[in-house]
Structures are given as structure tokens and as C-alpha cells.
Amino acid sequence: MQFSQRITSMQESPIRKLVPIAEEAKKNGKKVYHLNIGQPDIPTPDAFFDAVKNFDEDVLAYSFSQGIPELIDSFIEYYKKYDIHFDKDEILITNGGSEALLFSLLTICDHGDEVLIPEPFYTNYNGFGNSAGVNVVPITTKAEDGFHLPSKEVIEKLITPKTKAIVLSNPGNPTGAIYSKEEIYMLRNIAKENDLYILADEVYREFVYDGFEYMSFAHLDDIADRVIITDSISKRYSACGARIGSIASKNKDLMKQILKLCQSRLCVPTIEQIGAAALVSVTDEYFTEVVEEYKKRRDIVFNALNDMDGVLCKKPHGAFYIIAKLPVEDAEDFVVWLLRDFDIDNETVMMAPAEGFYATKGLGKDEVRISYVLNENNLKKSMEIIKKGLEVYNSQK
Known part of the structure; x- marks a missing residue:
């Protein structure tokens, strides 16, 4: 049986396609910090x-x-x-x-x-x-x-x-x-x-x-x-x-x-x-507090990325995402490696490979999207995992 060209030409979500690998990591006892999806942890009013x-x-x-x-x-x-x-x-x-x-x-x-x-x-x-x-x-x-x-x-x-x-x-x-x-x-x-x-x-x-x-x-x-x-x-x-x-x-x-x-x-x-x-x-105070919270989270992630050797990113001024260019040839390979082969104290990180956010073939291959929707403590841990992970990953190449 054949499928329509409409559906077969449609790409998988780069945000969600690695979810089975993350679930496998969890089954193996790892805690996974999800930086791959824009799911806020802020309480709904x-x-x-x-x-x-x-x-x-x-x-x-x-x-x-x-x-x-x-x-x-x-x-x-x-x-x-x-x-x-x-x-x-x-x-x-x-x-x-x-x-x-x-x-x-x-x-x-x-x-x-x-x-x-x-x-x-x-x-x-x-x-x-x-x-x-x-x-x-x-x-x-x-x-x-x-x-x-x-x-x-x-x-x-x-x-x-x-x-x-x-x-x-x-x-x-x-x-x-x-x-x-x-x-x-x-x-x-x-x-x-x-x-x-x-x-x-x-x-x-x-x-x-x-x-x-x-x-x-x-x-x-x-x-x-x-x-x-x-x-x-x-x-x-x-x-x-x-x-x-x-x-x-x-x-x-x-x-x-x-x-x-x-x-x-x-x-x-x-x-x-x-x-x-x-x-x-919902009052304006709600938004004031939420925006201030996301700004703090943005600063944690941005400052940490800027302290990592070879990482390039400009400070974003809106939403709750950062795209970072990593010192790797294939960001998806690095994301999968973090989930399958790397952890610190049995904890690892999931990011979204950025190539899927581009229409031009080949662009974004060394980039990831990070969604800073986790609390400050979890973001700090995530940044430590990414920094150490890059060091170990590149030392093996």
C-alpha cells in the first residue's frame, strides 16, 4: 500500500523525533532534563x-x-x-x-x-x-x-x-x-x-x-x-x-x-x-513575575553557553529559546550521544537539533535549540552536563 506524497514529504518533528531515545535513557535509570520542548513549568492561572x-x-x-x-x-x-x-x-x-x-x-x-x-x-x-x-x-x-x-x-x-x-x-x-x-x-x-x-x-x-x-x-x-x-x-x-x-x-x-x-x-x-x-x-502582575522568571532563566543559559569553549550564540531578547552553534560537526549525533552514552551522576540532557528548523539543506547541522523552561537549579545542572559532555565528546573524536 502506498502513502500520499503529502505525508511522505512531511518531515518528522525535530523537537519530538528523539523522544524514544530519551525514553530509553529513562528506562535505563537516567534522569533526563528536557530542554528540547517549549513546555513551560509555570503554573496555569x-x-x-x-x-x-x-x-x-x-x-x-x-x-x-x-x-x-x-x-x-x-x-x-x-x-x-x-x-x-x-x-x-x-x-x-x-x-x-x-x-x-x-x-x-x-x-x-x-x-x-x-x-x-x-x-x-x-x-x-x-x-x-x-x-x-x-x-x-x-x-x-x-x-x-x-x-x-x-x-x-x-x-x-x-x-x-x-x-x-x-x-x-x-x-x-x-x-x-x-x-x-x-x-x-x-x-x-x-x-x-x-x-x-x-x-x-x-x-x-x-x-x-x-x-x-x-x-x-x-x-x-x-x-x-x-x-x-x-x-x-x-x-x-x-x-x-x-x-x-x-x-x-x-x-x-x-x-x-x-x-x-x-x-x-x-x-x-x-x-x-x-x-x-x-x-x-489574570492580572498584569502575573505577567511581570513570569517574564522576570524567564529572564533569569535566559541569563543562566546564555551566560553558561558563553563560557563554553567554541560555542557561539547571541543573546536572545524574547520568547524562551536560544539557538547555539556548538563545536561539533553533527549536533544531532551529539544530542543522541548525550542521551545514550553520557551522564553526570546518572543525569543527562535532551536538546532539539536545529537542522530541522531550517529549510536550506545543510544549515543548522552544528546547532541546537535550547528551551529554558526548567527551574533555575535544573538549568544550572543542565548547563554543567552540556559543558562536560562537549569536552568528553570532542576528546573522543
């Missing part, structure tokens, strides 16, 4: 669970395809804090940010169309592109430049008649980079001059450090009709398992088209929507 516990209906019924009104209203109120203003018919609730991205691509692209994406990028962008029959054209960024964008001229050379959109994460996953106002204005001009959509994944909006100023593409009124914002409560409120996301755009005609896809999958789970709607009551 009580407001979510309280709302779910208070759900008292005789029938768990379908909700509206566009999302329950209470949740849409909560997103509208949330965006107002950032001076972003959406109407009720300009927001759709989705099964996480992932569905928001897939539905957006399916709506604006035909089979064989292209989207530009700065690489390295969230690996599922490639998977969503495959599913939608859309070709990903990478805009290459480099660790040496802090993963900032190349010039307008470089980007415009990648545009063809099949190019439909620029897709990007800001703040960035997997890089932690925050695009400057100049970069955002440059992309705005490119979109206007070449009739492109901007599909902006802004799920890490809260996580900005070092006094950097965050700017949303939703603040650009002159391209409001071509901006699509995808969002999620997963990282913002440490509620990854709830699978609640959204699509927002001032282009009402576009939103009517995306609604057809929402109707085709009927609805987002009702109870999770009720819990998510209550999160609008």
Missing part, C-alpha cells in the same frame, strides 16, 4: 480551572464554529492592552495556534503557491506548508547576526509570481529574536509593493526582555487588510494542553472565508473555551 469546575450544564453541546462569544470578547479585551482593536467578526477561535496557521495558509494559498519564512523557523510551518500544498521559501538568517533579517533587496529577490505571503514568528521561535521597528516597516513595505499577506505568529508577545520594545503587525493600519495575526494561550498562560488559539484580521472578507474551515471541523472544545475565556481576568 487558577482562573482557568475555576471556570472549568464551575461549568454546570446537563449537555456538553457543540459551541459556535467561530468560538463562544465570551472567549472572543476576552481576546478583544486582551488586545486592547496592546492598543490593538478588533471587532467580534474579526476574531476566530481555533484549536491552538497550529490550526490558526494551517487555516490561514489554506485560505490565502493555492496548491503550488509559495510563502517566504525567515529561517530557522518553527518546524511545523514546514508541516503546515506540506499539508496545504504550499512551498516554503526560506529567508536565511544567521546566528552571527542574532537571526535578524537581511536587506530588503535580498528578500525581494526571493519573490516570484507564486509568492502569496511572508510568514514569521515575532518574538521568534526557535531563535528568541525580536524584530526591530525598522525590520517590521521593511516587511510592511515589501508586502504593500508586492501584494503579499503578512501572516504574523505572535504567541510569545508577552516574553520580551532587556527593555526591548515589542511591536505588533496589527499596529500597521496602512496594511491592516493584509495582516493576519495568529495567537494562542498556550505559552502566555502556560496552558499548552488546552489547545486554544485564534486568528485575527481586519480583513472581514478573509475572515468569512476562514470561517468555512472552522465550520468544517464544527467547533473548538467547549469546556476549554470556557476556561480560556476566564483568563482575561
